[in-house]
Amino acid sequence: MARRDYYIVLGVSRTVSQEDLKRAFRGLALQYHPDRNPDDPDATRRFREISEAYQVLSDPEQRARYDKLGPLFRMDGRPPTPEDLNAFVADALAGLFGRRRPGDKGEDLKYTLTVTLEEAGLGTHKEIELRRRVPCTRCEATGAEPGVGRSPCPACEGSGKSQARRLFRSECPRCDGRGFLVVEKCKRCEGAGVRDDTERFRVRVPAGVATGTKLKLRGKGSFPRGDGPPGDLVVLMDVEDHALFRRRGADLFLEAPLTYAEATLGTELTVPTLDGQTRIRVPAGSPSGKIFRLSGRGLHQDRGKPGDLHVKVVVEVPTNLSPAARRALDALQAALPAQAHPGRSAWDAALLGRSPPVSAADA
Numbered sequence: 001m002a003r004r005d006y007y008i009v010l011g012v013s014r015t016v017s018q019e020d021l022k023r024a025f026r027g028l029a030l031q032y033h034p035d036r037n038p039d040d041p042d043a044t045r046r047f048r049e050i051s052e053a054y055q056v057l058s059d060p061e062q063r064a065r066y067d068k069l070g071p072l073f074r075m076d077g078r079p080p081t082p083e084d085l086n087a088f089v090a091d092a093l094a095g096l097f098g099r100r101r102p103g104d105k106g107e108d109l110k111y112t113l114t115v116t117l118e119e120a121g122l123g124t125h126k127e128i129e130l131r132r133r134v135p136c137t138r139c140e141a142t143g144a145e146p147g148v149g150r151s152p153c154p155a156c157e158g159s160g161k162s163q164a165r166r167l168f169r170s171e172c173p174r175c176d177g178r179g180f181l182v183v184e185k186c187k188r189c190e191g192a193g194v195r196d197d198t199e200r201f202r203v204r205v206p207a208g209v210a211t212g213t214k215l216k217l218r219g220k221g222s223f224p225r226g227d228g229p230p231g232d233l234v235v236l237m238d239v240e241d242h243a244l245f246r247r248r249g250a251d252l253f254l255e256a257p258l259t260y261a262e263a264t265l266g267t268e269l270t271v272p273t274l275d276g277q278t279r280i281r282v283p284a285g286s287p288s289g290k291i292f293r294l295s296g297r298g299l300h301q302d303r304g305k306p307g308d309l310h311v312k313v314v315v316e317v318p319t320n321l322s323p324a325a326r327r328a329l330d331a332l333q334a335a336l337p338a339q340a341h342p343g344r345s346a347w348d349a350a351l352l353g354r355s356p357p358v359s360a361a362d363a
C-alpha cells in the first residue's frame, strides 16, 4: 500500500507549527478514535494513519528527516509496531476524552512546616494537619449510592471487558471496565468517588534540615478520581531564626560577653547549646574575639557528623562606673607594668620614635 503524505493525512501545511499540528491531530483523533467508531475498520485504519503521521511530525528530528526523504522515510527504516504506536497515542491523547487514564497518579500536595532551630538541630517528630482528597468510604470510591446506585453495564453485561476488539483498551469503554453504571450518585461525594478531608500526619523531621529542605512523603498527597495511586506530599522546611545562635551548614555560632576581669584572670563560662548548657574554661589572658570550638555541639545530621559550636568571647568594656570603681581602675592602670600590655607598649614606642607630623605651614 502506498503511504500517503503525512502532511496531507493530517490536513496541514508543510510549515505548520507544533501547536497547530497537535490541534489538527487531536481533532482527527477524536473523530476517528476506535472507541467512538466501534465495528468500523475504515476508522481504525484511518486512526492508525493519523497517529503514525503525528508521531513522526511531532518529533522535530524525525520531521526533519521526513522533509528530506519524503516517501522514502521510514522510522528506523521500518514502520512503527502497533505497541509503539499505542503507547505513543495513549500519551498524546491522555485526558482528551474527559477521563483520566486508569493508573494516573493523584495530585501532589505541598505543606510548609516551621520548626525551631533546636528541632532542626536534633531532629523531631511533628504533627501536621492538611486537606487532601481521599477515597469516599460511603461508596467505596465508586461514586454510586450504596444499595441503589449501581446498575449492571448493558454494553459488557457486567463483565467490564470490551465486547469488540479494540485498538486501545480491552476494558469496556462504556463503564471504564467497572462492569456497572452509576445511576444514583453517592450522597456524600456527589458521585466523585473522592472527597476532601482533613487528615493528620506525623512527620519525622530528620536532624540537620534547613530552610528550603524538602521532605517527600510518598502517597500522602491527594487520591485521583479513578483507580490510580495517591500523589505525594512535599513538606517544605522553614527553620526559624534563633535569638542566640547563628547557623552555617551544621555549624553554630554564638557570641558570649566576658567581663574585663574574667578575660584577664580566666574563668569558667556557662554557654547554651542546642540541648541544654555546658561550661567552657576560658584561660587567663584570653583576648576579646577569641573563638572556642566545641566539637560536635552544632546541629546533628541524619547522615554525617554533627557540626561544631563556635563560641566567640567578646570582652565587655565596663561603663557607668562609680567614683570608687573609677579610682580602682586608675590604681590598677598605674600598677600594671608595661609588659602587661605588650601591644600598647610597642605602639607607644613606635610613635615616640617617629618625627612629629609635618604641619601645613612647612609644606
Ligand SMILES: [Zn+2]
Pocket (backbone or CB within 6 Å): 136, 137, 138, 139, 140, 141, 142, 143, 144, 186, 187, 188, 189, 190, 191, 192, 193, 194
Ligand atoms: Zn461516595
Ligand SMILES: [Zn+2]
Pocket (backbone or CB within 6 Å): 153, 154, 155, 156, 157, 158, 159, 160, 161, 172, 173, 174, 175, 176, 177, 178, 179, 180
Ligand atoms: Zn461495561
